[in-house]
Amino acid sequence: MFPHERSLVKKLADKPFALVGVNSDSDLKELKPVLQEEQITWRSFWNGEKGTGGPISTAWNVHGWPTLYIIDHKGIIRHKYVGSPGDKVLDEAIEKLVKDADKPGK
Amino acid sequence: MLLALPASRGDEPKKDASPKEKYDALVKEFTAKQSEIISQVRKAKGPEQEKLIEKYYGIGKEFSEKFFKLAEDYPKDAVATDAVFWIVQNGAGSAVYQKAADKVSAMLAEMPLKDLSRKIQSLRANEALLDAVLKRAQKEEKDPLAGDLIAWAATNAYFMPGGEKAARILIEKYPDHSAIERVLGILGRADSPETEKTLKKFAETSNRPNIKAAATLSLARMLANRVDTLGDKPAEADKVAAQADEFFTSAIALYKDNAKQKETAELEQKTLRTIRVGKEAPEIKAPDLDGKEFKLSDYRGKVVLLDFWGNW
Numbered sequence: 001m002f003p004h005e006r007s008l009v010k011k012l013a014d015k016p017f018a019l020v021g022v023n024s025d026s027d028l029k030e031l032k033p034v035l036q037e038e039q040i041t042w043r044s045f046w047n048g049e050k051g052t053g054g055p056i057s058t059a060w061n062v063h064g065w066p067t068l069y070i071i072d073h074k075g076i077i078r079h080k081y082v083g084s085p086g087d088k089v090l091d092e093a094i095e096k097l098v099k100d101a102d103k104p105g106k
Numbered sequence: 107m108l109l110a111l112p113a114s115r116g117d118e119p120k121k122d123a124s125p126k127e128k129y130d131a132l133v134k135e136f137t138a139k140q141s142e143i144i145s146q147v148r149k150a151k152g153p154e155q156e157k158l159i160e161k162y163y164g165i166g167k168e169f170s171e172k173f174f175k176l177a178e179d180y181p182k183d184a185v186a187t188d189a190v191f192w193i194v195q196n197g198a199g200s201a202v203y204q205k206a207a208d209k210v211s212a213m214l215a216e217m218p219l220k221d222l223s224r225k226i227q228s229l230r231a232n233e234a235l236l237d238a239v240l241k242r243a244q245k246e247e248k249d250p251l252a253g254d255l256i257a258w259a260a261t262n263a264y265f266m267p268g269g270e271k272a273a274r275i276l277i278e279k280y281p282d283h284s285a286i287e288r289v290l291g292i293l294g295r296a297d298s299p300e301t302e303k304t305l306k307k308f309a310e311t312s313n314r315p316n317i318k319a320a321a322t323l324s325l326a327r328m329l330a331n332r333v334d335t336l337g338d339k340p341a342e343a344d345k346v347a348a349q350a351d352e353f354f355t356s357a358i359a360l361y362k363d364n365a366k367q368k369e370t371a372e373l374e375q376k377t378l379r380t381i382r383v384g385k386e387a388p389e390i391k392a393p394d395l396d397g398k399e400f401k402l403s404d405y406r407g408k409v410v411l412l413d414f415w416g417n418w
Contacts, residue, residue: 005413016408024416028395034417035395043400044415045392052416056390061377062414069412070337071387075403078337080383090411093337097409 002038004087008094009042016073016101017094020044024065026051070094073101125180129188132176136169136196163199170197174206187213191225194234207234214238219246223254231263240268247279257285264292277304287320294324297332309353319360323371326353330374334383343384350378387412 009019021044025031028046047054052065060069070079070093079093123131143162150158170193177189190213193206214222215238222242229235236259243255256276263269273289280286290308293301305328308321329350336343354375361368381388387410390402402410 008411017411018405018408019411019413020402020405022390022412022414023395024414025418031395031417043394045390045400046395048392056392057414059388060381060414061373065414065416067414069387069410069414071402071410071412073407073409075386075406077381077383077385077387080334094409094411101407101409 002040004084004090005042006039008091012094012098015098017098018042022047022056022060022062024052024054024057070097072097125176125183125185128176129173129185132169132172133192136165139165139169166196166198167200170200170202170206173197174202177206177209191229194232195230198232210234211238214242215245219249219251219255223251223258226255226258229262231259231266231269233266233268236263236266236268240272243275250280253280253283256280257283257289260289261285261292264295270296274304277308287316290317290320290324294328295331297328302328309356315360319357319364319367322353322360323357323367326350326357326371327374329353330378330382333378337383340384343382347378347382347384351375354378 005019008017019042021040021042023031023044024047026049034040045056047056057063060067064082066084068079068081068084068090069077072078078097081090084090140162143158143165147155147158147162173189173192177186180186190206190209193200193202194210197203197206211234214235217225219242222239226235226239239255239259243252243259246252253276256272257280259269259272260276264273273293276283276286276289290305294305302325305321305325308317309325312318312321327350329346333343333347333350336346354371357371358368358375361371387402391399393399402412
C-alpha cells in the first residue's frame, strides 16, 4: 500500500530528510497490524479518536486524504499537494530541497 | 417409479414475467453480485484481492450481454431504452458496449428535449454520453432546455475536456441558468488566465448577489491554490496570497446572509493567513501511534514530508 513511501525512506536514509505521518484512523487497535504488514517504519502523529475530525487535521485545514506538505530544513512550508502529485513530481521537489539542506554553511 | 422432476430454476425469472420485471430482476441480481464481491474483496489480500477487484469490474461486462439480449427481445418496450442506457453506464469494455453506445447516441439525437433533459439527470457522464448530449444541445441552441443539457455536462463532466467546454458555453450563452453559481465554483478548481478572467468578470460586473459572491469565493480559492505552487518564489507567493486574502474578505462580506458559506470562507481565509506555502510550519506536539509524544520541530534541519494519511 505504501511502496513509494518505503522507497523514499530507504533512498534518503543518509540524507537530511524525514517522512513524518499524521494518521487519522480512529481505531489504533485495528491499525497496529497494518503497520506491521505494510512495514510502516516512519513515525506518525495520531490525529486522535475523532479520526478525520481530529485536532491536527483541523488545525491544518486538511479535508482530503492524502494531503502532503513538504517543509524545508528551515521549517518553511514549500509545497502542498492534495492527493499525490505522482512519484516523479514528489521526488524532484524533495530532492531539490534535500540538496539545499546538504549545502555547507546552510 | 418416481417421476424425475426438473431441477429447481429459482434464480430465473418466471417465464411469464413482464419485460419490466425481467429488467428489475437483472438489476437486483447485478447489485447483489457486486455486494458479494465487495465483501470478499475486504477479506482478501494481495494477488487474491487484485483478482477479485478484476472480477468486480468484470461483472458489468457480463451483465451487459444479458441486458443487451433483453433489449433485443423487447425492442418496442421501454426496457429496451433502459437496458442500453444501463450498458453505457456499467458495461465499458464489454462486447456489446459500442452497439449500445451507438443506440444511445441515436436516441439522444431524436428524443424529445424534455424527455432527454429529464433522462440525463440520473446518468453519470462518460465520453459517449457527453458527446451525444453536447451535439444535441448545439443543434437546439435556441431552446432554453438546451441550457439544461449544457448545465448537466458542465456539472457532471467537469473533469473532462467536454465538460470544461460546456461550462464556458453555459456562461456565454445561458448566463441566467440556475446552474451558473455551481459552475463558477467548479471553474475555480482549474487555474488558468481564461478562468481568472471569467471569474473576475462575474465578480466585478454581476448584479446578482449570489452570482457575484460565488465568483468571488471561487476566485479567492483559485488564487489560494496558486500559492501552493509557489514554494520556490516566496515574493510572488506573498503577492498572490495578498490578492486571495482580499477576495476572501469580499466574499465574506457578500455572504453576510449565508452563514454556512460565510463560515467556510472565513475558515479558508484563516488557513491562508496561518498555514500556507511560504510560511513557517506551525508546531505539532502530539502522541505517536504508540502513545509517545513528539514534536514536528524535532526535525528542524531536515526536509520533512508531512503525510496526512489513513488506512481506508
